[in-house]
Amino acid sequence: MGSLKESYLESDEGRQENLADALGISWDELSQLDYTVTENISNEGLLYGYFITFSSNCSAEILSKIAGISKSRTISLSPWIFERSYEDQYALGAIAQNIDHRASFSNEMESSVRLQNLQIDDHATRQLLLRQTFISIIGALETFLSDTFISKTLSSEHYLQQFVRNHPEFKQQKISISEIYDVSVKIQERAKTVMVNTIYHKLPTVREMYTGTFSIDFPNISNLQKYILVRHDLVHRNGKTTEGRLVNVNDKLIDELRNNAVTFVEELTNKLERDFDDDLPF
Structure with a gap:
């Protein structure tokens, strides 16, 4: 896996809208969360998707709204989630x-x-x-x-x-x-x-x-x-x-x-x- 610069997401409002929609929360709720994004890449260099990991100081109430989030506050998303503008x-x-x-x-x-x-x-x-x-x-x-x-x-x-x-x-x-x-x-x-x-x-x-x-x-x-x-x-x-x-x-x-x-x-x-x-x- 390789790291994806957070600034790439944060500078693009459209991508944040897509991410919030995929997580099932509002844009305002997403803006309150600290998170990192990493790419899930195969040995052949194919992009399988993204892992979103939220920090431990994030609001437990907001995180509870995200379906499929793990105990380590991580969720896997599809590779095309950031494609829609x-x-x-x-x-x-x-x-x-x-x-x-x-x-x-x-x-x-x-x-x-x-x-x-x-x-x-x-x-x-x-x-x-x-x-x-x-x-x-x-x-x-x-x-x-x-x-x-x-x-x-x-x-x-x-x-x-x-x-x-x-x-x-x-x-x-x-x-x-x-x-x-x-x-x-x-x-x-x-x-x-x-x-x-x-x-x-x-x-x-x-x-x-x-x-x-x-x-x-x-x-x-x-x-x-x-x-x-x-x-x-x-x-x-x-x-x-x-x-x-x-x-x-x-x-x-x-x-x-x-x-x-x-x-x-x-x-x-x-x-x-x-x-x-x-x-x-x-």
């Missing part, structure tokens, strides 16, 4: 609070219509407005796909198992028999990290996640793919194609994108609702 934690919290992702998407579409209908005389400013409206519609679709997937998956042990069983991130992991229990205890945390870090405008990847986890027939993505490419030009090439041609974003293009996005979300929502009712194994 503060922003990831915030995103997960927001997803958990939103119980109607379809309604949120519809509200965003209505907002995009109001934004598009703003009267601006200056041509350059009008073009900038249309570009931002186009990008915002793709963003709303991404948010719907991510929030729906994460909330549905975490709401069911069956779907969480399906996600872990089918996602490439977990298929490529190799663990020994002796590690099975420790890994299984923390598997939900690792799954959360993978789900939050997915790029949800990569529709072929998202399609595989939905079909593998929920066993549904994912809606056709071909109509939306061309708009994803336009978004890439707008965001990463300042509105130009790889050939240097300026992308023409007009009201007709935005209306087409919005209509396709709304149709896609409605179709996907209907498939999810139908299959959740019919196919649950319990």
Whole structure:
């Protein structure tokens, strides 16, 4: 085992939030504790996880809230416990609070219509407005796909198992028999990290996640793919194609994108609702 500098954790609020969440205590409670962090590393240099050891002068009341802590005030944590950032934690919290992702998407579409209908005389400013409206519609679709997937998956042990069983991130992991229990205890945390870090405008990847986890027939993505490419030009090439041609974003293009996005979300929502009712194994 090798030592991990405490300053590395203490300088990163996001990592402390993750640690407090993993320990089952609040950030304020964690800040009252003195502890050291050591890495659990194999002879081959693989990181198995972390050991958190609390000093003897720590509050016994706070330590009693930490499930699995040993008599020597030490607890073992998974290697990915510090992977989720503060922003990831915030995103997960927001997803958990939103119980109607379809309604949120519809509200965003209505907002995009109001934004598009703003009267601006200056041509350059009008073009900038249309570009931002186009990008915002793709963003709303991404948010719907991510929030729906994460909330549905975490709401069911069956779907969480399906996600872990089918996602490439977990298929490529190799663990020994002796590690099975420790890994299984923390598997939900690792799954959360993978789900939050997915790029949800990569529709072929998202399609595989939905079909593998929920066993549904994912809606056709071909109509939306061309708009994803336009978004890439707008965001990463300042509105130009790889050939240097300026992308023409007009009201007709935005209306087409919005209509396709709304149709896609409605179709996907209907498939999810139908299959959740019919196919649950319990």
